[in-house]
Amino acid sequence: MYHIKNKPVIIIDGTLYLYRSYFTFQFFEKNQENPYGAIYGILKTIKNILLKCYNSKKIIIIFDSSEKTFRNKIFNAYKNNRPKMPNALYIQIKPLLHILKNIGIKTLRIPGIEADDIIGSFAYKLEECGEKVLIVSHDKDMIQLLTNNISILNTSNNEIITPKKIKKKYGINPQEFIDLLALMGDKSDNIPGVPKIGIKTALFLLQTFSNIQNIYNNIEKIKLLSLRNAKNISNQLKIYKDTAFLSYKLAKIKLDVPIYISSDDIILEEICFKKLSNTIKKYNIKQKNSHNNSF
Template sequence: MYYIKTKPVIIVDGTLYLYRSYFTFQYFKNDQENPYGAIYGILKTIKNILLKYYNSKKIIIIFDSSQKTFRNKIFTAYKSNRPKMPNELYIQIQPLFHILKEIGIKTLSIPGIEADDIIGSFAHKVEQSGEKVLIVSHDKDMIQLLTNNISILNTSNNEIITPITIQKKYGINPQEFIDLLALMGDKSDNIPGVPKIGIKTALCLLQKFSNIQNIYDNIEQIQFLSLRNAKNVSNQLKIHKDTAFLSYKLAKINLDIPIYINANDIILKTVCFQKLSNMIKTYNVHQKRNL
């Protein structure tokens, strides 16, 4: 378990935990055989964050909207590999929003804007106001948002991720993680990357040239690097230059989305935690009755 004394503004990747909760608690159904596992999982995650990790009073949950984003416009195959949302999950969304509102937990989604961009923009805004931020997610796209004031909590292993974590693990800074995804691609989001360039080659290039623009500015030097199949790597980069820069645009989180709320708008009321605990207890009792 990881504890921290500071009280950061907590931003939860709601879409990620919505799906995770749905698949973890698929068998949770009420007397009418309606599923509610996603609702239960989200509420339990929030309680664990507030109780076990941080005593923060500022928390917001960010969700995707159902509309396509600019990434779909510039690359129609973006996330096209993902299956349609299961109906058993879809029917839990509005009840979940209603419950969160009743409890007093703020949610935010913006039509046509991906949750990642909302998270990044809100985190950036909060940081500029002088507060620290904790992003709750295990999506690797979030790594690029890390700063001295923005950290990530991965609830899968209770790890707190900071810029130092990334530097030690990959030998690059968090902002260069965009370039890493642009070079090696990202199957989960269907970002193409440069064919035949994996993580080892991409990291070697970035540790040498820092970013994708510098790589192409020094493209003729790559064939002389002590890199396996250096000449082939150079040729691949030349052939797929447009795809590399397209992948960069797809991977980069937008920090300039207008967000019309601030950290003081998401302060929890005193009764919130008790309401949350009562709701989880109700669902848990109901679940046991149906097993």
């Protein structure tokens, strides 16, 4: 059981776990006209989280929508390195949403808004209302959202990530992860960053100047630092200044998306957990039958 003093509001990065479940449980698709590996994986993830998080009664799953976002408008190549969603995954989304609704688990998608921006805006809204929040994700973009009341659960290693852990590990505050991504870029989202600046150099600069604006305010001092190739780094920063600030805009999660629900709207009823368990059992039986038929 995870060590959280108060029962938090749980916000699950649904899009991330949708893909993760699909690729983890692809074997569910053998001899099946209607694949359901992603559905099974998401349901198991939810059950495990509820069991390990002091049976928190407030939970919501956030998904991306299919529409373009403001990031695509300011940078056409944003996320264009990602392959199209597999059809075998796409056709599971509608039935998954239907199942979650029947179980009583709230989901949220907003047209033209990325899941990250919904998660960030809702988490901060909840914090303002005095709630503790646990974001379930292993996306490094989420680190910038950490506060004393907002933590992250990485289910890959069952670690609870807090601001203190980030400061100890990287020497910077969570909010400065935006600046880190702006400098070094992010291949997964196709955020360009500044060429030839990796994580070690970016961290050194941020530990010295705190943020990207201060770095450029002190650009002439960089070549005097005890940093390998300091002069070349200074030149790179000058050349790619516009790219650095564009990358900052792309990396920064919005915190002002209008969210018209509260924590009272996402309270689970007692019957929800039983419905969830029964649904998982049904899919597990189907999986066993599919597995047996494949040999």
